[in-house]
Amino acid sequence: MDTFHRTFYEGMQMDICKTLTVGKLVFLSGTEAMDSSKGGAVAEDINTQIEVVVRKMNESLEELGLSIGNMIKHTIYMKKGSADPVSVIQKFHEECYRYAPGLKERPCTGTLAVIDGLAVDTFKVEVDAIAAYPD
Secondary structure (H helix, E strand, O other), rough: OOEEEEEOOOOOOEEEEEEEEEEOOEEEEOOOOEEOOEEEEEEOOOHHHHHHHHHHHHHHHHHHOOOOHEEEEEEEEOOOOOHHHHHHHHHHHHHHHHHHHHHHOOOOOEEEEEEOOOOOOOOOEEEEEEEEEEO
């Protein structure tokens, strides 16, 4: 494997790195529930946004032969006032378990940051993560 391997989002006006692999670690850039046809979020509902975010994260990892089950660290950025922070964490974990039930027994580390806003006003949640290839 090369020292660095990058994947990019397709169809963007500029190159935006989706994943960066360094050795056995994969860094996922912030993933949001973007609807590119509307230029905003796929839905106003934060739970739907979380479902889309986790699906997109899993798809990005699958392109590299991994899954959300290989995630070792995540940071959830939640727009202030959009939902109860505990319910956001619970929904995120619930969605991750749908793709990788083993995370219940081998959970990764995580952080929740409640922030004033995200890049697009309709975004209520964005997640970045680190995954690892197994030994």
